[in-house]
Amino acid sequence: KTMMIPGRRQGKYSNCLFKYQLEEGVLIYRCSSENREIRLKVRFHANAKKLERAVKLPHNTPGKAVAYLLEDHKKYFIIKAVVEMEDRELMENKQDGVIGIDINVDHIAVSETDRCGNCVLLKTVPMPLRGKKKNQRKHQIRQTVKEVVLECVRSHKPLVMEALDFEKKKSDMRYGNQRHNQMLSEFATKQIQEAIERRCWKEGYGVIQVNPAYTSQIGREKYSRKMGCTVHLAASFVIARRGMGYQN
Structure with missing residues (x-):
């Protein structure tokens, strides 16, 4: 019922099987066995800007990889994009309390x-x-x-x-x-x-x-x-x- 397609930093589109066309709002699945492309009209909601940022990053850059999680709900599919978290310094100082x-x-x-x-x-x-x-x-x-x-x-x-x-x-x-x-x-x-x-x-x-x-x-x-x-x-x-x- 679910399938995860891992992301990768190499390549233009952040994923080995999916190409996300930002301008068109289309996710293209490359079906190598049938030598054709399946175009999926999608709209990502939460954190869409982080996804767009990842796709636009240069080749082989940290944060470039995007994985896609596909969920089969029989009457429809839900597609979730999973992006790498940015390296950031977190506030962990316990001096003033917690x-x-x-x-x-x-x-x-x-x-x-x-x-x-x-x-x-x-x-x-x-x-x-x-x-x-x-x-x-x-x-x-x-x-x-x-x-x-x-x-x-x-x-x-x-x-x-x-x-x-x-x-x-x-x-x-x-x-x-x-x-x-x-x-x-x-x-x-x-x-x-x-x-x-x-x-x-x-x-x-x-x-x-x-x-x-x-x-x-x-x-x-x-x-x-x-x-x-x-x-x-x-x-x-x-x-x-x-x-x-x-x-x-």
Whole structure:
């Protein structure tokens, strides 16, 4: 149902099988077995200018390669262009504090620390995914992540999150009960992490990953009652402090 055609930096059109004609808005597939070209009228929406920039770059230049992902939806095709990310310096200075997050099934808990590791902000960003369709979940994840990363932009501080173990989550889904499996599936943890990394990169902020061990337990026992907040908010504070090098 899907096929990825890798990009390449060599050549004029950034791809070995597809030629993207910018002026005409046509993607041409070169079918060598039949010795003919198939012309596809396309319009790229998000980040179209980055695609155009890549295609226009000189031969064998970093950022030149463009891959195309084709998705067969029976009645129609969706074509996605995948461009190389530019090399850029990300803000990763923890001297003035960080933004810590704890990802949960229906929300992301956010905390901010100052240069001494003290809490200066606690915030819950809703992320209602339960019962939504695939595209609706993707949209909701993007909106939630956008609001979270705005805290990095506002405070000019990098983001700290847990280093998530996706193999363990797969194992949990394999042996857990049906309701728990559905929750994990709708949770879409990997999608959320990738969305966070993309958004942070776009805004110019680094993502620092820390050991996830016992963050909720420490938050519950040491900070939740003391700070008058939920366990998830306390866990985000533990994650933030861990990212700054404190032993909680």
